Amino acid sequence: MNTKAQPNPFDRPNSYVGRTLSRAGAKRAVAGRGRYTDDITSPRMVHAAFVRSPYAHANIIDIDVSKAASQPGVVMTMTGAELAKRCTGPWVGVLSCFEGMKSAPQYPMAVDRACWQGEPVVMVVGHTRAQAEDGAELVTIEWRELPVTIEKETALDPATPVIHPDLGDNLAFEKSIDSGNVDAAFDAADIIVEDIFEFGRHTAVSLEPRAVLADYDPGTERLTVHTSSQVPHMIQVLYARTLGIAEHNVRIVAPDVGGSFGLKIHSFGDEIAATAASMALGRPVKFIADRLESFVTDIHARENRVKARMAVSRDGQIQALDIDILAGVGAYSQYPRTSVFEANQILNITGGPYAHQHYRARAKVVYLNKVPTSQYRAVGHPIGNTVGESLVDRAAEATGLDPLEIRRRNVMADDSYPRMSAAGIEMQDLSHQACLETLAERMGYAALRDEQASFRQKGIQRGIGIAAFIKGTAPGPHGYYGAGGAPISSQDACTIKLEPSGGVICAVGVTDQGQGVDTVMGQIAAAALGIPINTIRVIEGDTDATPYGGGTYASRATAIGGEATYQAARALREEILIIAGALLQAEPHTLDIVDGNVVDAGSETMRISLAEIGRIGHFQVGELPNSLQPILSATRRFRLTDALYIFTNGIQGTYVEVDTDTGFIKLLRHWVVEDCGRVINPQLADEQVRGGAVQGIGGALFEHCVYDEAGQLQNGTMADYLTPMAGEMPDIDVAHIQTPTSVSELGAKGVGESGTGAAPAVVMNAVNDALRPFGARVTAQPMTPESILMALGKI
Amino acid sequence: MSEETLAITLNINGEDVTRTVAVRQHLVDFLRIEMGLTGSHLGCEHGICGACSVRVDGQVVRGCLMLAVQADGAEVVTIEGLTETGEIADLQEIFVTRNALQCGYCTPGMLMTIAELLRDPEPVSRDGIRAYLSGNYCRCTGYHAIVDAVETTLKNRLRG
Numbered sequence A: 001m002n003t004k005a006q007p008n009p010f011d012r013p014n015s016y017v018g019r020t021l022s023r024a025g026a027k028r029a030v031a032g033r034g035r036y037t038d039d040i041t042s043p044r045m046v047h048a049a050f051v052r053s054p055y056a057h058a059n060i061i062d063i064d065v066s067k068a069a070s071q072p073g074v075v076m077t078m079t080g081a082e083l084a085k086r087c088t089g090p091w092v093g094v095l096s097c098f099e100g101m102k103s104a105p106q107y108p109m110a111v112d113r114a115c116w117q118g119e120p121v122v123m124v125v126g127h128t129r130a131q132a133e134d135g136a137e138l139v140t141i142e143w144r145e146l147p148v149t150i151e152k153e154t155a156l157d158p159a160t161p162v163i164h165p166d167l168g169d170n171l172a173f174e175k176s177i178d179s180g181n182v183d184a185a186f187d188a189a190d191i192i193v194e195d196i197f198e199f200g201r202h203t204a205v206s207l208e209p210r211a212v213l214a215d216y217d218p219g220t221e222r223l224t225v226h227t228s229s230q231v232p233h234m235i236q237v238l239y240a241r242t243l244g245i246a247e248h249n250v251r252i253v254a255p256d257v258g259g260s261f262g263l264k265i266h267s268f269g270d271e272i273a274a275t276a277a278s279m280a281l282g283r284p285v286k287f288i289a290d291r292l293e294s295f296v297t298d299i300h301a302r303e304n305r306v307k308a309r310m311a312v313s314r315d316g317q318i319q320a321l322d323i324d325i326l327a328g329v330g331a332y333s334q335y336p337r338t339s340v341f342e343a344n345q346i347l348n349i350t351g352g353p354y355a356h357q358h359y360r361a362r363a364k365v366v367y368l369n370k371v372p373t374s375q376y377r378a379v380g381h382p383i384g385n386t387v388g389e390s391l392v393d394r395a396a397e398a399t400g401l402d403p404l405e406i407r408r409r410n411v412m413a414d415d416s417y418p419r420m421s422a423a424g425i426e427m428q429d430l431s432h433q434a435c436l437e438t439l440a441e442r443m444g445y446a447a448l449r450d451e452q453a454s455f456r457q458k459g460i461q462r463g464i465g466i467a468a469f470i471k472g473t474a475p476g477p478h479g480y481y482g483a484g485g486a487p488i489s490s491q492d493a494c495t496i497k498l499e500p501s502g503g504v505i506c507a508v509g510v511t512d513q514g515q516g517v518d519t520v521m522g523q524i525a526a527a528a529l530g531i532p533i534n535t536i537r538v539i540e541g542d543t544d545a546t547p548y549g550g551g552t553y554a555s556r557a558t559a560i561g562g563e564a565t566y567q568a569a570r571a572l573r574e575e576i577l578i579i580a581g582a583l584l585q586a587e588p589h590t591l592d593i594v595d596g597n598v599v600d601a602g603s604e605t606m607r608i609s610l611a612e613i614g615r616i617g618h619f620q621v622g623e624l625p626n627s628l629q630p631i632l633s634a635t636r637r638f639r640l641t642d643a644l645y646i647f648t649n650g651i652q653g654t655y656v657e658v659d660t661d662t663g664f665i666k667l668l669r670h671w672v673v674e675d676c677g678r679v680i681n682p683q684l685a686d687e688q689v690r691g692g693a694v695q696g697i698g699g700a701l702f703e704h705c706v707y708d709e710a711g712q713l714q715n716g717t718m719a720d721y722l723t724p725m726a727g728e729m730p731d732i733d734v735a736h737i738q739t740p741t742s743v744s745e746l747g748a749k750g751v752g753e754s755g756t757g758a759a760p761a762v763v764m765n766a767v768n769d770a771l772r773p774f775g776a777r778v779t780a781q782p783m784t785p786e787s788i789l790m791a792l793g794k795i
Numbered sequence B: 001m002s003e004e005t006l007a008i009t010l011n012i013n014g015e016d017v018t019r020t021v022a023v024r025q026h027l028v029d030f031l032r033i034e035m036g037l038t039g040s041h042l043g044c045e046h047g048i049c050g051a052c053s054v055r056v057d058g059q060v061v062r063g064c065l066m067l068a069v070q071a072d073g074a075e076v077v078t079i080e081g082l083t084e085t086g087e088i089a090d091l092q093e094i095f096v097t098r099n100a101l102q103c104g105y106c107t108p109g110m111l112m113t114i115a116e117l118l119r120d121p122e123p124v125s126r127d128g129i130r131a132y133l134s135g136n137y138c139r140c141t142g143y144h145a146i147v148d149a150v151e152t153t154l155k156n157r158l159r160g
Helices: A024-030 A080-086 A129-137 A182-187 A232-243 A269-281 A291-297 A341-349 A381-399 A403-410 A432-443 A445-457 A517-529 A557-584 A610-618 A682-701 A754-774 A785-791 B027-034 B079-085 B089-097 B107-119 B126-135 B144-159
Strands: A046-052 A058-064 A074-079 A120-126 A140-145 A171-178 A191-199 A211-217 A222-227 A250-253 A285-288 A304-312 A318-328 A358-366 A461-473 A492-498 A504-508 A536-539 A591-594 A597-600 A606-609 A633-638 A646-658 A665-675 A731-736 B005-012 B015-022 B053-056 B059-062 B075-077
Touching: A024 A517, A024 B089, A024 B107, A046 A129, A046 A269, A046 A291, A058 A120, A074 A080, A074 A129, A074 A269, A080 A120, A080 A269, A120 A129, A120 A269, A171 A341, A182 A304, A182 A318, A182 A358, A191 A381, A211 A269, A222 A232, A222 A269, A232 A250, A232 A269, A269 A285, A269 A291, A304 A341, A304 A381, A318 A341, A318 A381, A341 A358, A341 A381, A341 A461, A381 A403, A381 A461, A381 A682, A381 A754, A403 A432, A403 A461, A432 A445, A432 A461, A432 A646, A432 A665, A432 A731, A445 A461, A445 A646, A461 A754, A492 A517, A492 A557, A492 A610, A504 A517, A504 A557, A517 A536, A517 A557, A557 A591, A557 A597, A557 A606, A557 A610, A557 A633, A597 A610, A606 A610, A646 A754, A665 A682, A665 A754, A682 A731, A682 A754, A682 B144, A731 B144, A754 A785, B015 B027, B027 B053, B053 B107, B059 B107, B079 B107, B089 B107, B089 B144, B107 B126, B107 B144, B126 B144
Parallel strands: A046 A285, A222 A250, A318 A358, A504 A536, A665 A731, B005 B075
Antiparallel strands: A046 A120, A058 A140, A074 A120, A171 A358, A191 A304, A211 A222, A211 A285, A304 A318, A461 A646, A492 A504, A492 A633, A591 A597, A597 A606, A646 A665, B005 B015, B053 B059, B053 B075
16 A cells, blocks of 8 residues: 555644644643652662862872761762773764864773863762762862863964873864865955954753763662653663663663753763762662753853855855864863764854855864863854854945845755755755745844834944854764764654554654653654544653654754654554454555544545554454454654755844943844744744744853863853843744755754754844944854943943 | 751641751752652752742742741742642643743743732733843743743733
8 A cells, every 4th residue: 555645644634733732741840740850769869979170180199088988978989990990991082974083081080180170080979969968078189280271272282281192182173175266266256254253162051950860770780760861872872881781771761851952962971970879889879960060061062263254246146165163172072972063063054055166164173171062052053154144244244235135145046956055065955045035024124224224313223133044953874973983873763553442652762851842743643643632642761662763962853753753653554554444344545544533535434443443453353354463563763864964944133232332232133034844833843943042142142151271160150151031032033934855754854953053143243233333343252241342442 | 067957847838847957958959858849940059040939928039048947937839839729820821832831940930930920910011021030040942932921821810
């Protein structure tokens, strides 16, 4: 039977795909019934606390834990050296797909040397967290301070200390791409615009910190870990390999996760340590990072300096783009996803919306005595988009074109796909032109420019920003994690089952952190099967209960996991119709499933309910022909085959007011038009975009991990590290252009990072638009009142 | 360091409770660890993020900045109690239908704060709602949906 000949289930009236449905998890959360890792307790549970390096770089001469060990309530201490003996070996955060990349071996806790302030050194386990912390205070460590390397600009100078002498220098990785003829294009250019852009470090600040509750049972040799994670299967294999346990004896459960944003796709030494403590003690060990620990151990991101220039013709055609990236990462490359993706993504996507042919980009990634950096929401895109879009605005200014018009002249045409970008990446199914015109309409662009001009007359400086973007979502198996040797699945899976009652269980490898992944998978499965949504239950976040998958990262859940779910549901539907056909003596292709019943295709005359199929298929199988063995379950996996990513696109607009006396920036309104392909749940898609945009705005205006010359983080509290508050954020208008991706039947692309990817670019463009009459410009993020006043020459 | 303790008696969500607590334990650790009321969350333990907001003697306070012993004799209401009384059932329903939460970690504290705004409802602009909520951080939603939910609930209540 050819199910593909059946009508597209998404186009049916009242299809669950394309419909706003509320999330089941939301009802629990509003009643205080969410269940996060720290809410879970186990009999005999003890708590871990850590002594962390107070220095950015120092040798450990001696550790004395005797006072801590004799403290009331302390059950164990473990040094980094003791933990190392319990590990199968050090981690090395390199991937073979990044040619020439190098990183030093790293144990979960510092062994004889600490390389960043906050690196765990000694673990103390106590009956309560307070008692464990009491013990940790009594650990004495003799340190010998070492010179620190904290400025990326000088990290490769011969006079700068090399953090890991065995590596030879502080260079983690370098890469360049060159489409050819870039110098010639610049030589012939009418106009060249150039700038140097600075991007400060920031970090995820999930409101729920990292959390782990490890429970090793020596009797069965089973390790069960509840942890706040986006990627249970990756954690399973890492814990198994690092701690020397059979992988099938490790169960990872991600209960409710209180925010993640890419933070919780990584591995952290203190979590491994707490798990090792559980194995050593044979009892449950809990570790919950406090906020200061989070600031000095959660992965950081973004620290980059980009020197860039753009060649443009007098009529506003972009002719060439040339960028030079310097990324400052931490003391080690984060295992296993590495610390070089951000720079690599800047290479991939800068200038990506445009049809220019000549592109050259070089990236150097250098080690610093700071917290390791790695993937955080929209990896590299906020930087690449800011660089590209800022230069496009400079080009508009130089050519006298309106910022919207210059983009109109340069974006890839909607009818030009598939095509290659200047960076050498295949682009397909994009809609820059449709997004741009939709944005202009929704902003009331012309009227807004008039309003801006009238405010200028009154001495009020408002700015309008525009930023087009591309976003790599749902990475495929080529060139990245799996291909580079990391135990990370780029495919995902769904196992779907018809239960005797006619209810359906749908277990998926992708995970939910509040986006509504479970709701969306349920909608896809219900639509594909033809059943009421309340007869389906989605299971995620448990390696014992779900098929193997990569989990949720890189905006992949709906695009990859959703297609696997769609295919699994269609396969189950096919089997149900075969069984129904046998029972009804009908050809399966003449039957259909609508609203939980098998019906005659077309007339929708009721024939048999799914509850009957379930009952017969499980209990009264004698009613079926001997040749028909019901399975009533299907597993399907999905991966990209040829594509590097499923690229999405969109454009953002924003309207700001800059107080030129105080340097304060007020966000007035914000617009996003994006193309995530087929939208499954409009409300959830909108809210992903809004939340993502605000996270990007945070990076543009507030968020900054500030280090002093000694490598000490200066702002490790939420009072000092600023994240967006309700009062400072604007309302955000969201619209979607839907160009289904041609790589799947579902047609969904990723959406979760699109807001974040271009918000910093659009806010910087708006601020500079406001400052334009003063001949002032900012090129560093975060853009603080101080930086505005400096740009204006007022301080 | 031996832990100094004190006996306290307080009313939590309508039930009288007597417990001996460590004098250094803050109110939300007490509620979460000793009383199993895990709806109140800890985000920063510096009084910034608002995830630990609970009601003490009618006022919303940062549960991480108050010691449990300071609640001796007090009436404490957590999200669990507030839910059971039905005081904010309308707000909770609109939070769900408007998807005014994602991970849900900030939500109980956010709802405690909004409950205060709704107690004697009067018209408040969107900017006013935003200002009122600025002591409760949300990292997921970008706040727009939360402002929508509060605005709708407020309008409904004012309409009576």
